Amino acid sequence: MSSVSISNELNELLMGKNVHIQLSVPQLVEKVLNRNEGLLTSTGAVRATTGKYTGRSPKDKYIVEEASTKDKIDWGSVNQPISEEVFTNLYHKVIHYLKEKDEVFVFKGFAGADKKHQLPIQVINEYAWNNLFAHQLFIRPNEDELKDHKAEFTVISAPNFKADPSVDGTKSETFIIISFERRTVLIGGTEYAGEIKKSIFSIMNYLLPENNILPMHCSANVGREGDVSLFFGLSGTGKTTLSADPNRRLIGDDEHGWSSNGVFNIEGGCYAKCINLSREKEPQIFDAIRFGSVLENVVVDEDTRVADYDDSTLTENTRAAYPIEAIDNIVVPSIAGHPNTIIFLTADAFGVLPPIAKLTKEQAMYHFLSGYTSKLAGTERGITSPQATFSTCFGSPFLPLPATRYAEMLGEKIDEHNAKVYLVNTGWTGGEYGVGNRMKLAYTRAMVQSALEGELTNVETVKDEIFGLEIPLHVPGVPDEVLQPNKTWADQDAYEKKAKELAAKFRENFKKFTNVSNDIEQKGGPIA
Numbered sequence: 001m002s003s004v005s006i007s008n009e010l011n012e013l014l015m016g017k018n019v020h021i022q023l024s025v026p027q028l029v030e031k032v033l034n035r036n037e038g039l040l041t042s043t044g045a046v047r048a049t050t051g052k053y054t055g056r057s058p059k060d061k062y063i064v065e066e067a068s069t070k071d072k073i074d075w076g077s078v079n080q081p082i083s084e085e086v087f088t089n090l091y092h093k094v095i096h097y098l099k100e101k102d103e104v105f106v107f108k109g110f111a112g113a114d115k116k117h118q119l120p121i122q123v124i125n126e127y128a129w130n131n132l133f134a135h136q137l138f139i140r141p142n143e144d145e146l147k148d149h150k151a152e153f154t155v156i157s158a159p160n161f162k163a164d165p166s167v168d169g170t171k172s173e174t175f176i177i178i179s180f181e182r183r184t185v186l187i188g189g190t191e192y193a194g195e196i197k198k199s200i201f202s203i204m205n206y207l208l209p210e211n212n213i214l215p216m217h218c219s220a221n222v223g224r225e226g227d228v229s230l231f232f233g234l235s236g237t238g239k240t241t242l243s244a245d246p247n248r249r250l251i252g253d254d255e256h257g258w259s260s261n262g263v264f265n266i267e268g269g270c271y272a273k274c275i276n277l278s279r280e281k282e283p284q285i286f287d288a289i290r291f292g293s294v295l296e297n298v299v300v301d302e303d304t305r306v307a308d309y310d311d312s313t314l315t316e317n318t319r320a321a322y323p324i325e326a327i328d329n330i331v332v333p334s335i336a337g338h339p340n341t342i343i344f345l346t347a348d349a350f351g352v353l354p355p356i357a358k359l360t361k362e363q364a365m366y367h368f369l370s371g372y373t374s375k376l377a378g379t380e381r382g383i384t385s386p387q388a389t390f391s392t393c394f395g396s397p398f399l400p401l402p403a404t405r406y407a408e409m410l411g412e413k414i415d416e417h418n419a420k421v422y423l424v425n426t427g428w429t430g431g432e433y434g435v436g437n438r439m440k441l442a443y444t445r446a447m448v449q450s451a452l453e454g455e456l457t458n459v460e461t462v463k464d465e466i467f468g469l470e471i472p473l474h475v476p477g478v479p480d481e482v483l484q485p486n487k488t489w490a491d492q493d494a495y496e497k498k499a500k501e502l503a504a505k506f507r508e509n510f511k512k513f514t515n516v517s518n519d520i521e522q523k524g525g526p527i528a
Contacts, residue, residue: 013095046292064178064179073400351485
């Protein structure tokens with residue numbers, strides 16, 4: 001099937017009498033309730049459940065192997081190739097399936113707050129609640145923008161359409177397929193809304209570098225003097241907590257682009273984890289969950305309709321989706337200047353990385369490519385002790401291009417804009433997990449604040465003998481002895497053994513990057 005025939009088939013679907021285009025939030029909420037897709041909670045948010053898929057399905061994600069893209073994609077276990085024939089056959093089946101539905105929902109909007117680099121998108125949904133999710137997560141057009149809106153990428157989500165692997169060429173009933181030539185994402189067999197969000201991010205990770213824009217999986221905020229900071233970090237490192245600063249305005253909480261003009265949010269909303277959420281710990285997120293927000297897999301009392309954020313019966317990965325405007329302290333529009341400070345967050349359960357360290361450009365590129373944190377015992381089946389985990393560029397599942405492309409762009413921008421980069425360990429001190437203690441949040445906040453305010457630029461440092469990191473000797477509000485991890489361990493031999501163990505894991509992980517300059521590997525990583 002040609003691109004023209006695919007386009008014609010899509011147009012036929014969109015012209016159908018069963019299609020609702022750009023329903024308002026109240027209309028979508030009514031549809032969700034009338035169709036029994038979810039229930040209304042005590043705060044006015046909609047709660048939906050997603051069945052057996054309560055997270056992304058990375059083994060079911062594919063990119064179509066096409067002439068114009070096949071030599072650019074970093075093929076492998078993350079970017080799995082699939083044939084044009086498989087995509088075309090599934091596309092035809094999904095479109096036919098949606099034509100037969102009583103109702104289909106379409107959202108038209110944008111990815112990218114910087115209008116010079118916006119991607120017009122449309123999201124076509126079998127479920128009203130998935131469409132409400134798209135409405136809240138992406139950038140919503142005004143009336144004039146909607147009149148002239150022409151989607152350059154389309155996401156089609158049909159959760160109840162399940163593939164037959166023996167016929168359709170997939171690994172399971174579930175599929176998430178990106179075709180860059182057809183400018184289309186096909187999603188089937190999963191109700192999990194995060195697949196919609198992350199498909200667009202994957203697309204932006206492919207398209208933006210073509211315009212010398214670095215796509216980033218990070219949060220961003222701006223200070224009163226206009227200074228911009230970025231926070232990179234995997235789950236559990238404190239990215240959301242530390243970027244939600246009452247003295248700084250939020251640009252965005254998860255996905256950004258860094259262009260020649262500065263930083264811009266890719267999204268128009270937030271998709272926050274809400275397990276153990278409370279107003280005391282996360283007041284901004286807690287209060288954002290109101291009418292129009294979407295709660296995913298959160299347990300709700302059937303009588304009172306009050307959400308129990310501590311209940312993980314359905315999943316630990318409970319989520320809340322809401323527009324960024326639900327946060328009071330934000331930048332409007334979600335655009336700011338070039339970053340002054342970049343924070344890499346890690347939760348080191350081995351207790352050997354310093355709580356804060358200054359990074360050179362080479363070290364920044366090394367740790368960006370490494371994307372290190374720890375998985376703790378109990379977080380996944382079979383994990384009985386802390387395990388080092390590495391996610392390239394702090395977002396490996398969403399990178400269609402070779403990782404070194406993103407790292408090189410980061411290095412160039414650090415140089416060009418003289419950004420200061422710090423590695424901040426929010427993990428353990430005084431011993432590994434089970435022996436030492438988690439770094440006090442008050443200390444981490446004090447270190448981050450000092451970094452953002454430029455107080456560490458010229459501070460005296462000492463070099464870590466194993467990791468080669470420059471550790472500040474003094475940080476306001478933090479005891480000096482806390483800053484050097486070897487001084488917090490009672491058993492120095494145990495410290496050195498554990499530190500060398502982690503350093504070896506860094507070096508082993510880095511072997512997969514075969515086209516990295518010697519400067520990055522030798523100057524950036526642990527001392528051999």
